[in-house]
Amino acid sequence: MTSAETWTVIVGGMVVTYATRLSFILLPHPERLPEVFRRGLRLVAPAVLAAIIVPQVIVLESGQAEFFGPRPAAALFAALIGWRTRNTWLAIGGGMIALWILQALGA
C-alpha cells in the first residue's frame, strides 16, 4: 500500500468514526431512534468480528481452506479459554502458545 493510500485510510477512518460518535449527539430528538436500528446495531459487533476471524483462522496463504490444522486448533483453544475465563489476555496468550506448540510438533 502506498503512503497516500495509507493516509486515505487514516483520514477516511477518522471521518467515519467521528460521524458515528457525533451522530445522535447532534440530532435534535435523539429519543426518536427507530427500533429496528437499535436492534440491528447490537448485532453488528458479533457479525463483523466473526466475519473477520473465520477466514484468517481457516484460509491458508495459498487460498485453500483448512479446517483441521494448527490455526483452527489454536483458535478453538483460545475461544475455550476466553469462554471460561472471560479474560482477553489469557485467551490471546493461550492461543499463541497453542499455535507455537502445534507448529513445533508439525515441523
Place this chain on the structure above:
Amino acid sequence: MPPDPPTPSREFLNGARNTLPILLGVVPFGLFFGALALEVGLTPIQAQGLSLFVFAGSAQFVAVDLIRQGAAPVVIVLTIFIVNLRHALYSASLAPYVARLPFRWRAVMAWLLTDEAFAVSTPRYRSTDLERAHWHFLGTGLALWSCWQLSTTVGIVFGARIPESLSLAFALPLTFLAMLIPTLVDRPAWAAAVAGGVLSLLLRGLPHGLGLVLAAVLAVGIGLAAETASRARRPGEVGHDQR
C-alpha cells in the same frame, strides 16, 4: 438548602481517577497496536496517526489487518465505519444528557466517546447532580486519550524487535475472538456471528476485501430475522439488552 454540586475540577479529577482501573486494560492494547502496525509495514508516523485521528482500538486493529491483506482503501474505510457503528448507540445514550451543552462541548465529548469512556461515564450519568457531569466525562476521555497515545508510541518504539518466527499476526484474529465472545449474549447474536463467519468464508473471493463488508451486513440481517422469529415464538417476552 441542598449541597453545592461538585466543582468542575473535582468532577474532572474524579472522572480521570475512575478511569484508572480500565487503563490497565488499555495500555497493553496500545503497546500491542504500535508493535503490530509496524510489523505490517506502516511507518511510525502512520501508526501514531491511526491512534491520534481514528482513536478506536478495535477499528485500528481491523485497519492494520486489512492493510496487511492488501484490501482497497475505500473498503477499509467502509469496514472501519461498520466496526464503529456501535458508537452510534453510545451517542444515542449520551445525547439527552448533553443536549443543553454548547456545540464545542458536544464536539469534544463525541471525539472522546470510546467503549471505555462510555463504560466509565454511564454510572456517573445514572447518579445525581448532573449539572457538571460533562467535566467528569472530560476527565475520563482525556485520561483514555493520553494513555492510548502514549502506549501506542511505546509500542512503536519497542515493538519493532519482535522476531518474525513468532507468527505474531495470528494474535490479531485471536484478539478479535476475545472481543467476540462477550457479545454472544443470546440467540440472535449467535446467529449473526455464525452467519458472519460462514458468509465471509464463502465470499472471500470477492475483490478488494468486499466479502467482509457484505458478509457483515447480511449477517446483521440474519441476526435480526432470528430475533424476530424468537419473539414470535415467545410472545409477550421482551428481548434482552434493550437500551
